[in-house]
Amino acid sequence: MRTAVISLAAGRHGHLLMQQDGLARSARAPERYVIVSMADPAIEELTASRQPVADVIRLPLTDGRLPLAAARNAGAARALAAGVDLLVFLDVDCIPGPNLLDGYASVAQDGVLLCGTVAFLPPSPHEAYALEGLAGLAPPHPARPSPPDGEVLRGGDPHLFWSLSFALTPSTWNRIGGFCETYTGYGGEDTDFASTAVVHGVDLWWVGGAPAYHQYHPTHNPPVQHVDDILRNGALYKQRWGAWPMEGWLHAFGALGLVEYRPDSDTWCRRCTAWSSST
Numbered sequence: 001m002r003t004a005v006i007s008l009a010a011g012r013h014g015h016l017l018m019q020q021d022g023l024a025r026s027a028r029a030p031e032r033y034v035i036v037s038m039a040d041p042a043i044e045e046l047t048a049s050r051q052p053v054a055d056v057i058r059l060p061l062t063d064g065r066l067p068l069a070a071a072r073n074a075g076a077a078r079a080l081a082a083g084v085d086l087l088v089f090l091d092v093d094c095i096p097g098p099n100l101l102d103g104y105a106s107v108a109q110d111g112v113l114l115c116g117t118v119a120f121l122p123p124s125p126h127e128a129y130a131l132e133g134l135a136g137l138a139p140p141h142p143a144r145p146s147p148p149d150g151e152v153l154r155g156g157d158p159h160l161f162w163s164l165s166f167a168l169t170p171s172t173w174n175r176i177g178g179f180c181e182t183y184t185g186y187g188g189e190d191t192d193f194a195s196t197a198v199v200h201g202v203d204l205w206w207v208g209g210a211p212a213y214h215q216y217h218p219t220h221n222p223p224v225q226h227v228d229d230i231l232r233n234g235a236l237y238k239q240r241w242g243a244w245p246m247e248g249w250l251h252a253f254g255a256l257g258l259v260e261y262r263p264d265s266d267t268w269c270r271r272c273t274a275w276s277s278s279t
Contacts, residue, residue: 001085001086001105001108002031002032002082002083002084002085002086003028003030003031003032003084003085003086003087003088003101003104003105004030004031004032004033004034004079004082004084004086004087004088005023005030005032005033005034005052005088005089005090005096005101006034006035006036006072006075006076006079006087006088006089006090007019007033007034007035007036007075007089007090007091007092008035008036008038008066008068008071008072008075008091008092009035009036009037009038009040009043009092010037010038010039010040010066011040012092012093012217013042013043013046014127014128015092015093015215015217016035016043016046016047016092017046017047017050018095018128018129018131018215019090019092019093019094019095019096020033020047020050020051020052020054021095021131022095022096022097022098022131023051023052023096024050024051024052025098025131026096026098026099026100026101027098027099027101027102028101028102028105029052030052030088030101031082031084032055032078032079032082032084033052033053033054033055034054034055034056034057034075034078034079035047035054035055035056035057035075036056036057036059036071036072036074036075037056037057037058037059038059038060038061038066038067038068038071039059039060039061039066041058043056044056044058055078057071057074057075057078059071059074062184063184065184065185065229066184066185066186067181067184068179068183068184068185068186068189069179069180069181069182069183069184069189070179070181070184072089072163072178072179072189073178073179073181075089076173076178080170080173084170085108085169085170086104086105086108086167086168086169086170087167087168087169087170087173088100088101088104088165088166088167089163089165089166089167090164090165090212091163091164091165091212091214093164093214093215093217094118094164094165094212094213094214094215095129095131095134095212095213095215096165096211096212096213097134097135097210097211097212097213099149099209099210099211100116100165100210100211100212101210102209102210103116103149103207103208103209103210103211104116104167104207104210106209107152107205107207108167108168108169109169110169110171110172110175111171111172111175111201111202111203112168112169112172112202112203112204112205113161113166113168113172113176113194113197113202113203113204113205114166114167114168114205114207114210115144115156115161115162115165115166115204115205115206115207116165116166116167116206116207116209116210116211116212117140117141117144117146117147117206117207117208117210117211117212118140118141118144118162118164118165118211118212118213118214119134119135119137119138119139119140119141119211119212119213119214120138120141120214120216121134121137121138121213121214121215121216122137122138122216123216124215124216129213129215134213135211135213137213138213140211143160144160144162144206145160145206146206146208147206147207147208148208148209149208149209150208150209151208151209152205152206152207152208153205153206153208154203154205155203155204156203156204156205156206157204158194158195158197158198158204159191159194160204161190161191161193161194161197161204162190163189163190163193164212164214165210165212167210168202172202175200175202176193176196176197176200176202177196177200179192179193180192180193180196180240182236183233183236184229184233185226185228185229185232185233186223186226186229186230186233187223187226187229187230187233187234187245187246187249188230188233188234188236188237188245188246189233191237191245191246192236192237192240192241192245195240195241221252222248222249222252222253222256223249224253224256224258227253227258227259227270228270230246230249230250230253231250231259231268231270233245234246234250234268235267235268238266244266244268250268254268258270
């Protein structure tokens with residue numbers, strides 16, 4: 001099975017190089033490693049002359065925002081043109097475990113969306129993590145299923161899908177139709193993707209033995225730096241699917257006084273200005 005690993009990058013250069021090193025040490029080398037550079041011209045030179053060879057695509061920002069959905073579609077299109085049998089998407093912060101590609105390839109079939117476990121690593125005391133010791137640094141994230149090696153949990157809740165690490169066949173990708181490119185900036189596009197998969201009869205499987213390790217970086221909880229993106233993309237999702245996504249974050253923003261909910265119109269607002277999908 002010919003595999004392609006697709007990653008999106010804008011900054012996080014050290015994390016990207018750790019991902020590339022992890023793939024180089026993988027039990028199965030990917031036939032294609034596609035990196036979609038979102039307004040970051042340094043990535044091409046950064047990853048050159050290293051293994052696996054990176055095929056870098058450049059995309060500009062969309063109205064100043066990261067085109068995450070469009071970038072995944074562009075990466076998939078490049079990989080499919082190369083004739084691969086399995087698309088594996090990895091967040092730029094994720095280092096693949098040595099058996100991640102084997103784990104996905106061993107259970108891949110048409111009509112299924114595969115998700116492996118992701119462990120969130122603590123800060124590294126050195127400049128980079130030691131690849132051989134990643135498994136002992138943190139357990140898989142407790143908010144997602146984590147079957148043991150060699151086991152698969154079928155019939156997964158699509159609301160738990162995340163784009164940090166997932167895989168699917170070209171047939172399944174075409175069946176879903178890729179990501180909705182109307183989403184720009186942070187949040188919502190992966191929830192939309194999972195909802196679209198359900199409509200097209202695609203099942204979600206949680207795969208044991210396909211681990212990834214998310215490298216530490218400072219963040220906000222809730223992600224207040226993305227509140228405008230979340231409101232805009234949440235309104236788009238509401239228009240398409242009839243319900244608000246990311247409600248935990250919206251309620252947390254509300255508790256901080258950043259947004260408010262208007263029950264009469266089922267609308268989340270910022271500074272008393274209602275958001276709509278056309279905003």
